[in-house]
Amino acid sequence: MTNQDSNDAIQDVIIIQPEVHRDARGTFQETYRRSWFPLGREMVQSSRSDKIAGSLVGFHYHLHQADYWYIVDGVAQVLLYDLRASSTTYDRLMNLEMGETNPIGVFIPPGVAHGFATLTDITLTYLVDSYYNPSDELGIRWDDPRFQDAWRISDPVVSTRDQTNPRLSEIAPQHRPQGTPRT
16 A cells, blocks of 8 residues: 655545555455545445546546546546645645556545546446445636646547536535545
8 A cells, every 4th residue: 555645636635556465366456444544534435437548537526525546447537626725735736647567446535526537448346435425526717827738638538517517716615625525
């Protein structure tokens, strides 16, 4: 396990570099362990997302839910954006490549917006620490000027939801993280 220590690191985001065990049969990796995340809670749901190359998902964020992502197959560009005004890394953008070229996991705390662009077809598995709550399912427009030059793909396939999310400047105050937004 490692925590990324770089100029683009975001407070409370934890990067996991799983140890790979190899033998004649293949490989084994432990990709998640609760004890790796001191600020985390018990993960209550696991999901899988399969996306084709050229897809873009996000930016999504939650005021109360944390996520843990691990890409099982393929390669994606992952962008994280710190929306927490109380954070030492407020307004910081973190850019990661995840998947076969960089087999890492990422813990995303509440208040950190997250999105990904698929550089190949991918399979993403993710854990969350609370069940789906539509009032905690928030977003920022993927093509907001703040992120204009960040994405590595052009003309992505984007969902209607992600095309219609508000721009940063349009997010209502009650939909912005304030203090410690966990319940």
